[in-house]
Amino acid sequence: MTRLVVFLGAHVKHYRAPFFARLHEALKQDGVQLRVLYGSPNSHHAARWDNVELPAEYGRHVPSL
Numbered sequence: 001m002t003r004l005v006v007f008l009g010a011h012v013k014h015y016r017a018p019f020f021a022r023l024h025e026a027l028k029q030d031g032v033q034l035r036v037l038y039g040s041p042n043s044h045h046a047a048r049w050d051n052v053e054l055p056a057e058y059g060r061h062v063p064s065l
Contacts (some may be wrong), residue, residue: 002033003031003032003033004032004033004034004035005027005032005033005034005035006034006035006036006037007020007034007035007036007037008037008038009036009037009038010038010039010041010064011038011039011040011041011045011051012036012038012051012052012053012054012059013050013051013052014050014051014052015050017052017054020034020036020054020058020059021055024057024058033058034058035058035059035060036054036058036059036060037060037062038054038059038060038061038062039061039062039063039064040061040064
């Protein structure tokens with residue numbers, strides 16, 4: 001059976017990317033998959049230029065409303 005952890009967030013800030021990378025590696029050692037689902041930042045957050053895209057191995061950009 002595949003075990004999966006899903007984190008859903010509005011967007012990913014640059015300072016959270018190392019956390020998700022380390023979490024992905026730690027979970028992978030235990031046979032658990034990580035998926036981080038996140039949308040696009042609103043104009044206020046986008047103007048800060050501090051959002052990042054995560055690697056496709058564990059990050060997925062999803063449409064936001």
